[in-house]
Amino acid sequence: MELQSAKTEMLNEGGDVEGGGQKSQMKRRQEEDDGRVSPPKKLVIDHSVKVASHYNSLQEVGLAARSRSRIFFMRNFNNWLKSVLIGEILDQVRETGPQQVSVLDLGCGKGGDLLKWKRGGINHLVCADIAGVSVEQCQSRYEDMKKKSHVNEKIFNAQFINADCSKEVLSEKLDDPEQMFDICSCQFVYHYSFESEQKANMMLRNACERLKPGGFFIGTTPDAFELVKRLEASDSLSFGNEVFKVSFGSKGFYPLFGCQYHFSLEDVVDVPESLVYFPLFEHMAKRYNMRLVLKQRFSEFFEEKVKKEHHRSLMMKMMALQPFPCEDGGRQAADSRGEYGHAEEHSVRAGVQLPLGTLSRSEWEAASIYLVFIFQKMS
Numbered sequence: 001m002e003l004q005s006a007k008t009e010m011l012n013e014g015g016d017v018e019g020g021g022q023k024s025q026m027k028r029r030q031e032e033d034d035g036r037v038s039p040p041k042k043l044v045i046d047h048s049v050k051v052a053s054h055y056n057s058l059q060e061v062g063l064a065a066r067s068r069s070r071i072f073f074m075r076n077f078n079n080w081l082k083s084v085l086i087g088e089i090l091d092q093v094r095e096t097g098p099q100q101v102s103v104l105d106l107g108c109g110k111g112g113d114l115l116k117w118k119r120g121g122i123n124h125l126v127c128a129d130i131a132g133v134s135v136e137q138c139q140s141r142y143e144d145m146k147k148k149s150h151v152n153e154k155i156f157n158a159q160f161i162n163a164d165c166s167k168e169v170l171s172e173k174l175d176d177p178e179q180m181f182d183i184c185s186c187q188f189v190y191h192y193s194f195e196s197e198q199k200a201n202m203m204l205r206n207a208c209e210r211l212k213p214g215g216f217f218i219g220t221t222p223d224a225f226e227l228v229k230r231l232e233a234s235d236s237l238s239f240g241n242e243v244f245k246v247s248f249g250s251k252g253f254y255p256l257f258g259c260q261y262h263f264s265l266e267d268v269v270d271v272p273e274s275l276v277y278f279p280l281f282e283h284m285a286k287r288y289n290m291r292l293v294l295k296q297r298f299s300e301f302f303e304e305k306v307k308k309e310h311h312r313s314l315m316m317k318m319m320a321l322q323p324f325p326c327e328d329g330g331r332q333a334a335d336s337r338g339e340y341g342h343a344e345e346h347s348v349r350a351g352v353q354l355p356l357g358t359l360s361r362s363e364w365e366a367a368s369i370y371l372v373f374i375f376q377k378m379s
């Protein structure tokens with residue numbers, strides 16, 4: 001499969017989002033942190049209710065309907081990537097630390113990662129989300145999983161919390177007030193909190209304050225550099241394709257917090273989100289004694305992990321790539337040349353026999369927006 005990671009360096013990682021002044025804003029922020037200047041008054045927009053009601057209104061669809069979706073393989077790909085990340089972090093926790101593993105799933109949604117935690121053999125899970133309906137569905141999925149498990153199969157204990165994790169202190173809601181975690185997993189969630197400094201900080205506090213020394217904060221979030229690069233390359237205020245669309249209100253200036261865009265993805269997402277300027281995220285995490293261990297675009301993460309046989313076979317099992325050419329034509333995009341030309345070209349260039357595994361161009365353009373991060377709590 002040919003994955004075209006957008007390599008044009010219009011945006012300079014660790015530096016400014018071109019013309020957007022984020023580096024200079026960051027410098028000012030550091031001065032504010034040191035008390036050298038006072039922060040300006042800001043207009044804070046709160047989209048929590050919109051986000052919660054959007055996720056609450058999402059219908060759970062069965063496997064049959066999911067498998068007909070235009071983004072079936074992309075969702076599987078994202079799930080594979082999360083499985084690899086979670087699996088490798090659990091290995092690391094067990095290498096050095098406890099055999100009893102506790103996890104906080106921050107923004108757990110409907111429990112898309114429950115099975116990953118079960119397979120990982122953890123002992124305790126706390127699931128929290130702002131969307132009450134999602135938390136209920138997550139809990140009933142867990143109860144089902146427990147009922148269906150074999151007699152001698154070990155299933156973790158779990159607590160489910162409905163809370164706005166960018167406003168409320170989660171530790172006050174824990175059944176066990178002494179609870180500490182080995183891992184906090186925050187998958188496709190943290191960007192919602194970057195709406196304001198207070199929210200981003202509370203979410204970070206919830207992610208990190210109950211981590212044991214050596215514990216990990218892992219997650220996936222859109223890469224602000226990639227989003228701005230695509231916006232700047234567009235001749236309008238939006239970009240996307242037949243599966244996703246990102247729309248900004250303006251371009252040229254990108255505030256550190258509350259730099260909002262609207263994201264829609266097939267029938268799954270249709271909400272306001274905020275850019276996460278990663279150097280600032282990393283800076284803020286230091287307050288909680290967190291050290292950045294890894295920040296990698298999905299394309300880079302994929303290219304590295306797919307080299308390992310067990311990750312490749314999991315990929316097949318999870319149907320994380322689409323066979324091309326597709327036998328039944330079912331999920332294949334209508335514009336076959338435009339959507340799969342890269343797979344055909346790759347097969348000719350690299351002498352790889354068809355069929356091969358790929359993602360349609362539109363799905364890859366959507367998936368390649370994201371990055372993976374791992375922070376570790378220093379002792």
Ligand SMILES: C[S@@+](CC[C@H](N)C(=O)[O-])C[C@H]1O[C@@H](n2cnc3c(N)ncnc32)[C@H](O)[C@@H]1O
Nearest residue numbers: 055107109112129130131164165166187188192
């Ligand atoms: C894209 S979904 C991801 C769900 C899940 N982590 C997964 O990977 O399947 C984003 C989730 O973040 C949750 N979320 C957004 N803002 C939140 C907040 N302030 N506090 C808690 N959860 C939040 C949403 O309700 C939604 O369930």
